[in-house]
Amino acid sequence: MLAQRANLIRSSGTATARAAAKAAAEAGKEVIDLTAGEIWSNLAPGIRDGAIEAINRGINRYTDTIGVMELREALARKISLDTGQTWKAEEVAVTSGAKQALFNAAMVLLNPGDEVIIPAPYWTTFPAQVLIAGGTPVFVDTRHNGYVPRVADIKAAVTDRTRAIVINTPNNPTGAVYDVPTLLGVADFAVNRNLWIIFDECYGDFVHGHHTHHPITSIIPEVRSRTLIVNGFSKSLALTGWRIGYIAGLKEVINAVNAFQSHTTSNPNVIAQHAVLAHLQCGDGGYQSRLRSQLASARQIGLNVLSSLKRVRVPKAAGGFYFYLDLSHLLQPATGIGGLTTTDDIVDSLLSDAGVAAVSGTTFGDPTGLRLSYGIPPEKLRIGLSRLVEVLNGWE
Incomplete structure (x- = not known):
């Protein structure tokens, strides 16, 4: 029924992860969403003022x-x-x-x-x-x-x-x-x-x-x-x-x-x-400077929490605003983590057991990775990562 090219691609894995988090929240579950590739922030003043001015000038x-x-x-x-x-x-x-x-x-x-x-x-x-x-x-x-x-x-x-x-x-x-x-x-x-x-x-x-x-x-x-x-x-x-x-x-x-x-x-x-x-x-660069400071603070909060992980290396997080975890040690058969054999399984478990939404590395061509965004408000980030650490450390 569909063109052949429609069979070549699937919906974005990150969009699917966001949708799963939203569905869980709408079902009444308290969810800390670490899936989105965006930063929680107000508009830059120049952006807001420029848009309003354009609207007032009738630019359409x-x-x-x-x-x-x-x-x-x-x-x-x-x-x-x-x-x-x-x-x-x-x-x-x-x-x-x-x-x-x-x-x-x-x-x-x-x-x-x-x-x-x-x-x-x-x-x-x-x-x-x-x-x-x-x-x-x-x-x-x-x-x-x-x-x-x-x-x-x-x-x-x-x-x-x-x-x-x-x-x-x-x-x-x-x-x-x-x-x-x-x-x-x-x-x-x-x-x-x-x-x-x-x-x-x-x-x-x-x-x-x-x-x-x-x-x-x-x-x-x-x-x-x-x-x-x-x-x-x-x-x-x-x-x-x-x-x-x-x-x-x-x-x-x-x-x-x-x-x-x-x-x-x-x-x-x-x-x-x-x-x-x-x-x-x-723009004088002040907004970008504040945004970078916000992310630097969130990154440090996250690294401090993730430092408590037992069998997962703390990520370098050198750029952007993601923590990318290598879960290969957790996925080895000898670890015995209750039948969870893929990162997709771990993502599902984190959402159902901890109320934490993450993106499986399979989305990115990596069967052992897990992506976590730290672009969210710091208090939510701390709670979400603490829950994640507790769940991952419990699989022993």
Whole structure:
């Protein structure tokens, strides 16, 4: 009955986890939801004021397909500052969230049968969009290397059909921040093999401790002609519901994105565009600083609670706002945890026994992982993680 492509993909695993948490709460259960990839926060003042001003001005018409020119110019200035290179508005397209930016990239770059290298664990949308575009995702396991891909493993996965490599740092779901040698190796290899790099830096504003986020084009400028930068404001400005993202790359690629987007969504939400523009023009960085401080505090609270885990290593949580647990020791047959044999089983048990909602690593191509968001209010985070620790430590 359905098209063949409908059989290639399932609903997002993170969305399914959120739905399960919501259903449990609606059934009367007290649930601490650690599933959502968003930050609990009020709006940035510039966003709020910019949106209200746009509404009061009666701005409600179509814009250019890939965004108002003023916003694209502001984004070009932002990317130039981030990368240390000069970018122009004609190299930037505004999209309805970073998901659309990634979808655009897949649709304008990939031919049927093309392969795309994706480090695993991966954000579930990466392989889904490759499949929709007719490509083939090829996964490179990073679990043995602290969730950072080894360049040698990427090289070994490349074939004559390889078209692109996805680099997501800081990483969702693992929180890994890719180091300079890794980025250098990937960039150099991509240039030599004429491969595209799809560089997703949506969590780039959130790095912790001694770690630093490095835009890949700032490390090897030569890779710029083979790189598409994907970013957005869902994370950095806590605007998940507003759906504003962007993609930057060669003018020829952005022209293709323009044509493609004109037949899908057309322009992104006009009020959201003007709100982000106002923030970029007038924001002093204070909101982002407060948001980073909020997450740093929540991260420390979480690490303190998780330090009580007995047979699960405390995560590094180097970037983003997730704790990613390796439950492999709990899933070994000798542990005897009451018939729970998969992370899906553990997620179900945590929800039913502890009222804690989490996302199974199977969603991200990892049968032993568990993702926990710490973007929620700190008092709820402390309660939720304490319950989780109590349950996991009880399986002995």
